[in-house]
Amino acid sequence: MYWPVRLASILAAVGGCFLLDALARGVDDYARRLIVLAGIWVILSVSLNLINGITGQFSIGHAAFWQVGAYTAGYLSVTFHGKWGIDGLPWMILMMALGALMAAVAGLIVGLPSLRLRGDYLAIVTLGFGEIIRIVVQNQKPLGEAYGMNVQPKFQTVWLVWLMAIVCIAVCRNLLRTAHGLPFLAVREDEVAAGAMGVNVTQVKVTAFLIGSAFAGVAGALLAHYEGFISPQMFKMEQSFIILTMVVLGGTGSITGATIAAVALFYLPERLRDAPPVTGAALLGGLIGTIVAVVLVKRTVDRFHGPKIGAATRYIGSVVAGIVLSLALGAGFGMIPKLASQSFEAEKLRMVIFAGVLIILMLIRPQGILGTNEFSLDWVKSLLRKRKAVEA
Amino acid sequence: MDLTHSLLGAVDFGLLPQQVVNGILLGSIYALIALGYTMVYGVLRLINFAHGEVFMLGAYVSLFVAWGLGFGPGPVSPDQTSNWVNLVIMLVASMGVCAAVGMFIEFFAYRPMRNQPRIASLITAIGVSLLLQYAGALFLPNSPPVPIREEVNPYRANVLDVPLKPKSADLLAQTKQAQVALDEAERTLKDTVAAEGIKSEFDLSPEGKKVRDARNAARTKATVTQNAYDQSGLSLRIPYGQLIMFLTSIGLMLILRHVVMNTAPGRAMRAVSLDYDSASLMGVNVGRIITLTFAIGSALAGAGAMMNATFLGTPLTTFFGMQPGVKAFVAAVLGGIGNIPGAVLGGLLMGIAETLVVWVGYGDYKDAIAFVILILVLLFRPGGLLGSAKVEKV
């Protein structure tokens, strides 16, 4: 029964990617680009989840590995493409492999301090490595310095990006499905106890950094060849923070959580780009309404211990109250000419809303969307079962 | 020998003391910001990523106060003069508003997260930081970046000149000698013009050329010796503004030290930082102490921001706090996070390192040096310079 299931799932994954590719042909360039970038963010988020969520090594410089992959692939393509007698997909695969290799080397270098440093100290060192790499790249002539470099040839396919995302997810999931994943989790839980039980803590940490950074390198190679242009600005500290946020928001250690959060956090701000401008009145109303809704929801989370149905009603009630209040206040403030005439472009509000949503989600659900659970039918069933038990 | 030469280019090491002093002046600002990070980390074990943004807001408060005092964005009338009172008003306003903002952030963003995993608080902190940057960009003037007008600083023209090494007497004698020789040559030239009836100084006859060449040679020699004499001494030049900045920083740090070491709230703060749970069981109002910590830390950042924007003249954007914030945080970790003298030491080292790197011609790597030092230090002293790495009890 093993091989039929395996082959079927592999076929389904590859088929799904080509299906997505075919569907993406039907949409405009902008929408297609978003689909590709979403896949890249999924790779980044899931690969950081391996280091951060599963192995518990607080790394917050993941964009550096992404950058190493992107620049490795970009530089090699510009310099050597056409000279080695391969082209198209094989060339892309080679670039991904080399990008992954170089990123893994960087991961090894960054992973070594993790053997001595813990928690926040490790965090700041990984952040530092990221910045050092960015600044060094930014000062290299052949890499285009701060202006960036054009990458030729472009290789723009949707299927390859999402196939790599699926491979990344599959690798992490396979790790957790076998006994081999347990030492990683054990290191996260308690290094000393893990060591005493014969777990080679050093090896586990370095392995996590190697695999995680290699996938980030793949994401870099994909990005470089999709966009056809890379610059140090694309790999700033903020990007690392966003990847970290995806991991935490999804629920630390949860692969499905990391995937969902990556897609959601990537799409939300991008969708906001083309929203219509907002008046000052609506903005102020929305702000107050949101705060009220959040306070109400938070109170329910903290103080309400009744059945789930009751909690759900309260949540919905709070949100509805917030929306009603926003609209009412928006209309009310609209009476004030100064507030009504002022308008804010959605483009500028984008990051504000992103940050706001981040804070609100953390306040309401600090364990992340999925907590440490994986999204699966069993999990949904167990949730339903609990609800029934409470009702009974 | 060759190596140092090619790496460091034409660096005149006689200027080293000046550079170190510049570094210390800059470092005092980093130290002020680092104190905020280290204090918050000490009591809450939280990296307050929004601290850099508090710093940014402080700079804007100073800017607006300066505008209010008549140093607005438009042209300033020439008779508009400033005095030290203006500076004090700006400083106090900036510190006050920052303290309020710090307490506000603590109350709304961090307090609800107190019993949650630390990484969740960290993400909240990142969220607050982004929110302040981008929401600030909606309302605060930031494009193009606005500097605080330098006219607000009444001491902008004054420079403290500290002679380190007197100018060479030997060279002085030579200069005088050369000057005498030059005068002589000039006179000879003039005399020749008068006596020989040469039409002008620019006569092309062999006679005239000879005298003129002699004068030119004398003139060159005089210039060279004069220059050599001018450069023979060594003095530190510190603009008054930066001196005030440094002294104020030191003053604030001493006050902080007094508060932390000798007052009841300070003692409570130390207790919370040693053991959060025990402190609360021993009757320390932990919530109030944390609020106080945020207030003090943020006020220090506000002071740093006001002085940075006023005396160093950095133009403001809402992303103004990012780089100093990160560097100050690195400084705090470098000194041993949670350790107050460590933050000061780390800040000063960071300032010196950065100035020296720029000075030897690696300005492009200015922002990387902080991290390079940090990584090297942490690899050898995982707890930072003055911190002690906690040994986990098994």
Next chain:
Amino acid sequence: MSLLQLEGATIRFGGLVAVNNVSFSVEKGDLFGLIGPNGAGKTTCFNLITGVYKPTSGSIKFRGSELSGTPPNKVAQLGIARTFQNIRLFQSLTVLENVVVAAYLRHRVALPSALLYLPSAIAETERLKAEAMRLLEVLDLDRRAQVRSADLPYGMQRRLEIARAMATKPELLLLDEPAAGMNPQESDDLLLTVRQIRENFAMTVLLIEHDMRFVMNLCEKIVVLDHGIEIAQGPPETIRNHPKVIEAYLGEAV
């Protein structure tokens, strides 16, 4: 040849000599007790044996080969497993997973097969789980196999620590206050379990315990430490009446 032999083992932390020139040897099959008042250096002894600390001087030999300087995971692979005084389970893992982590040190399938989810990795996972399940049965934890270990009651957490240590299949099992915090009934049960473990798994047991009754009933040989110094050694009867031991526990005789 003794299974474990300490000769003049000493460790200093700054000015404090936590373990001072301690020598004893544990023979194969022993039920060996290490006792002493608080701060006597018992747990530090365990930390020296298991490689958490490196001794300042002296030697620790396991089956005749030197242990000091060996990292903890290597020590575990050589056949010494331990429990912790302040329970250190992998809290968010299930009971079964906790034990599998320890059994993992005998894995035979390389990581890449696991990443590809090859049949060999699946088979091995099943094998390790089955092995862990058998141990859980021995310690009467099998019905809680799928519970998060942090959610177990205290006594069961202690037993899980033992199960986890045993999963490394050690020759020498170090138990750090296994009966701490247990009521007399639980403690008696534990006593039987430890005896059973020794009989059925042919393990040698070295244990630290505060509960005198427990130690005296269980152990055949006892070493007493006080302030890092070994003050007595011998069978329970000798220890019970040893003047220095009485002094250490009850203060100086008047």
